[in-house]
Amino acid sequence: MPGTAIEAVGLSKWFGAGEARTYAVKEVSFQADFGEILYVVGPSGSGKTTMLSMISGILRPNAGKVTIEGTDIWSLSDDALAAFRLRKIGFVFQDFHLFPRLTTAENVAIPLILQDRNWDEAIAEAVKDLEVVGLKDKAALPPVKLSGGEQQRVAIARAIVSRPDILILDEPTASLDGETGRTIVSFVRQHLLSDRRCIVIVTHDSRIYDFADRIVKMEDGRLTGVEREKLDAQ
Amino acid sequence: MPGILKIAYKLLANDRARFVALLIGITFAVFLMIAVTSMFSGTLKRASATVINIGGSIWVMDPSIQTVANTIPLPDYILDEVRSIPGVKYAVPLYAGAALLKLHDGAYQSANIVGLDDTSLFGRPAMLSGNIADIFAESAFIAVKDSEFYKLENPTIGTDFEINDHRGVIVGIAKVASSGLFGVPTLYTTYYRALYYIPNMRFTISYILVEPKTSAEVKAIKQQVAAAGYLALTKDEFIAKISNFYKYQTGFGVNLMLMTVISFIIGLSISGQTFYTFILENLERFGALKAIGATSRDLVYMILFQAAFVAVTGFGIGVGLCTFIIWLARAYLPDYAAIMTFPNLSLAFGMVVVIAAISSYVGVRKVLTIEPFDIFRG
Incomplete structure (x- = not known):
């Protein structure tokens, strides 16, 4: 049943002190719901990535609060926060960050292995998710043998293998050509979005805006507006 | 083997060039350390040959005697x-x-x-x-x-x-x-x-x-x-006295120590640098693991396991190589004096542990400083 997945209130992040203090994100508040794809857009240096890091439990804010499914994530200890990320959040990094010395299946299985799942079971699950992204036949290959789009799909399979409620995609189309980028995001929308999942995508690629439920815009560390309100149907 | 260590193993072993370079560094250091100390042990044993061959529970001698060969008649x-x-x-x-x-x-x-x-x-x-x-x-x-x-x-x-x-x-x-x-x-x-x-x-x-x-x-x-x-020494005390003479009063000991230290430095240089490069190359991926949900403890275990695996494997190969060389040398050089002793092996193993500890310490420090946020920043 859709509800609030992420709630950020008064989030601020600054670097430096005194007169040298520079705000990367200033007093940002927003919420993301289950069952929606929320885009955070804006020019380079607008604070999108910093904000994304704070809501995903990676970068501690100087002020403000982030609640995911009712849990104030920044009140958790480091280990508890790591475990929370492992269970609840799936990441797709801009540069994929796949391990070239592991097979594709092993790369996908990493979150399960970090959860102390049995190796063979984890690999079997990973292969199932590779099937979801259409790469089952590439399970035994190292990622370097795959194209950019295929690597992106492997990264997506890794992000969903532990069935997280929150999916965070950082510039998912940045390393891909236009058509492949649209195919990937279309796939995310069609196959990964559900009533029990919230997907947040940071991008400045306007070609994929069609796939968003809602788009918020950042500039100079602040949310400057809502580019698109949530539609009832896409 | 826990999955996280299996990943660590695959990251290490599948990077063939670095893995081989690490093994060569450790193996070479172990080989040199054991070869040098074994030759020294062999020399010391031969220096006490008369005592060993004759036996005798207690040897009575002039107190000035340093080695069995330089007798002072009683x-x-x-x-x-x-x-x-x-x-x-x-x-x-x-x-x-x-x-x-x-x-x-x-x-x-x-x-x-x-x-x-x-x-x-x-x-x-x-x-x-x-x-x-x-x-x-x-x-x-x-x-x-x-x-x-x-x-x-x-x-x-x-x-x-x-x-x-x-x-x-x-x-x-x-x-x-x-x-x-x-x-x-x-x-x-x-x-x-x-x-x-x-x-x-x-x-x-x-x-x-x-x-x-x-x-x-x-x-x-x-x-x-x-x-x-006069001086009465048990057989073992006399052998120890002879050994101490060669170790501390002839320059043998200092030379041995220098050679061992040089071997250690060679091993540390090759392995430490290669391991550090390996960590640097994988740094972003370690950061990605941290972002996904690996704790710092997980990453430390991975690095310690990698260092320990290389150390133990390199040690084993080094010991094997040294054993083979000593066997070969003995087959063709009757005078070749080298024996591998438990203390020699322990010393070499201790030094390998130090090499692994220093290498992994450098790697751990680097990995612990990586912030997952850096992964997002690219």
Whole structure:
């Protein structure tokens, strides 16, 4: 049943002190719901990535609060926060960050292995998710043998293998050509979005805006507006 | 194996070039360390060859003696005095000296001469051929078949030679536990024949070999001998004294230490740098793992496992290589003195652990400083 997945209130992040203090994100508040794809857009240096890091439990804010499914994530200890990320959040990094010395299946299985799942079971699950992204036949290959789009799909399979409620995609189309980028995001929308999942995508690629439920815009560390309100149907 | 360590293993082993470079670094360091210390151990063992071969629970000697080869003769009355100590079961004289032999072909060859107590033949070697009783025959000597045996022109029973214008005859061939250090063959004869054939100083007893009635008497015997102005050492103490002399008073020890330190530095340089590069190359991926949900502890375990795996594998290969080289050298070089001892292996293993610890410390420090946020920033 859709509800609030992420709630950020008064989030601020600054670097430096005194007169040298520079705000990367200033007093940002927003919420993301289950069952929606929320885009955070804006020019380079607008604070999108910093904000994304704070809501995903990676970068501690100087002020403000982030609640995911009712849990104030920044009140958790480091280990508890790591475990929370492992269970609840799936990441797709801009540069994929796949391990070239592991097979594709092993790369996908990493979150399960970090959860102390049995190796063979984890690999079997990973292969199932590779099937979801259409790469089952590439399970035994190292990622370097795959194209950019295929690597992106492997990264997506890794992000969903532990069935997280929150999916965070950082510039998912940045390393891909236009058509492949649209195919990937279309796939995310069609196959990964559900009533029990919230997907947040940071991008400045306007070609994929069609796939968003809602788009918020950042500039100079602040949310400057809502580019698109949530539609009832896409 | 826990999955996280399996990932660590695959990251390491699948990076063939770096893995091989790491193994070569550790293996080479281990090989050098063990080879050097083994040669030193072999040398030390040979330096104590006479003590090892003769045996004897307690050796009585002049307090100034540093090695078994540099004897300072004892007066005869000391033998009587030692025999009169209540805890002594028996005490016998031993002659240990050197002589120049003139062999059949006219060549001169120096040799160690061991003169055994005429009554007991205490310290006699194990016979390979001939009878030990023949040592009492006229001009009789027993040749030791060790790595220097060929220098006596591979004698057989009946082979004769000259020793200080006396005729000597080989009446038996024996074997001993260890060859001597200085590359000269060894001949056994009786104590009195040794005195008769070889020029001597006023005093003639090289050592007095003592057997205590019980091991509890050893301390009292040593005290009584010390009271007489001489030194009594157990066999092991005497071997340790000889070893210490070569270690600390000849420069051998310093050279050994230098070679070992150089080997350590070579291993540390190659392995440390390669491991550091390996960590640097994977740094972003470690950051990605951290972002996904790996704890710092997980990453530390991975790095420690990788370092430990390389260290243990490199150590094993290094030991194997060294064993093979020593075996090969012994097959072709009879004089090659090298023995692998538990302390040598322990020292090398300890140093490998230090190399692994330093390498992993550098890697761990680097990995712990990576912020997952950096992964997002790209």
